[in-house]
Amino acid sequence: MKLIPVIMSGGVGSRLWPVSRETHPKPFMPLPDGQNLIHKTFVRATALDDVVEVLTVTNRELFFKTEDEYQRAAKVRGPQSFILEPFGRNTAAAVAAAALQLESVHGADAQMLVLAADHLIADQIAFAQAVKKAQVLAAEGWLVTFGIQPEYPETGFGYIEADKASTLQGGLKVQRFVEKPDLATARNYVAAGNYYWNSGMFCFRVGTVLDELQAYSPDVLEAVRATLSNSRLSEGEAHRCLRLDAESFALVPDISIDYALMERSAKVVTVPCDIGWSDIGSWNAVSELTAADENGNRCVGEVLAHQACNNYVQSNGRLTALVGVEDLIVVDTSDAILIAHKNSAQDVKHIVAQLKKSGHSAHLIHQVVHRPWGAYTTLEEGERFKIKRIVVKPGASLSLQMHHHRSEHWIVVSGMARVVNDERELMLDTNESTFIRAGHKHRLENPGVIDLVLIEVQSGDYLGEDDIVRFEDIYGRADC
Structure with missing residues (x-):
């Protein structure tokens, strides 16, 4: 059976501010082991049969x-493809776009495994076994979910109620989906x-999910189909990239795949599994990835504590000291610091708002x-001035650009620069400068083989990043 992991990477992770931000969201946050979640997800997906x-x-x-991030993965198997959204439109649109694209390339019998880019799974063997069970059920025409065996009464997750009396091979019939409970x-x-x-x-x-979307959310499917017909596809030897048309995509209903399909279809089953899963949905979840000291403090970076207990501190850039406090979350970055009580970890999103x-x-x-x-x-x-440190990767x-309101002075710190002026x-x-x-x-x-590092000094009456006109760009961002 052809299996195509579909990695969904659209969430911001506002509960993990100030590390997670819109241009550097949760999947790219480094974890204590030095890797990030999207890297781990890609490695986990490519390791499957x-x-x-x-x-x-x-x-x-x-x-x-x-x-x-994918290039940094130790082992890359098979071709990669991308669907690039101009803005988020929820998971039903993303799943529909992926299914339509995969149908055109691999046919209706191919199987898609939808994975979130920002989840952590500790047990790869158990995960692979669960996927095998799901593939068998998917081949029989079921829409398969992965139900995590609950370890404690969590109020921050949705739940799946399963029919224990059902006799499906490796799975259970889903009776209903339940919102986050008290x-x-x-x-x-x-x-x-x-x-x-x-x-x-x-x-x-692929064929099953498209048929079910047609039956239960035809407005989503047809709007996504129209978007794909107006979108730009570029293909290489081992690389395919579909850039969705913004005007068409804005007309797609903003709805999750759970609401659009999974809660409506009669073909939904769940594979119960214990795979060491975490959605890393708050700083409390992140803190569990670091071992506690004798006082219950979990610390990343240079931290001193005196009569402090049960705190989580992440401070990679400078020394942080705690005195006489407990049950705090302290996350220090170069331009912002978060201090929160552990019981209020879910409320960090309100600061982002x-x-x-x-x-x-x-x-x-x-x-x-x-x-x-x-x-x-x-x-x-x-x-009237701004100073930047700029690092340009080899090659x-x-x-090729121009600014209306600012001049720039470039000084090379290391490496070699080729400049059009x-x-x-x-x-x-x-x-040299x-x-x-x-x-x-x-x-x-x-043009070199090491990073080019330079200092840029801007001066002018307006220094915003939007004061830029691009004429040529190898990354497809040109304005004219």
């Missing part, structure tokens, strides 16, 4: 960041023995901003 391709559905702004109800679910956490992972034949409402950039970007060609860090800024190039093209070595006047076309390229 029968995989012929990995399809990732993500925001177009995260495409190159995702590619970089504590008393969650305790009853755990005691009953036939309720499972809804993991948000699925397996089904306030930041959005006020227009503060801390909900959107870090001081280190990743780009397809590398990254930049804002070191300092004030009235990478910024767009108006009508001139020049090579800059370490400690060039000045680019406002209104002049320019481009920066790294």
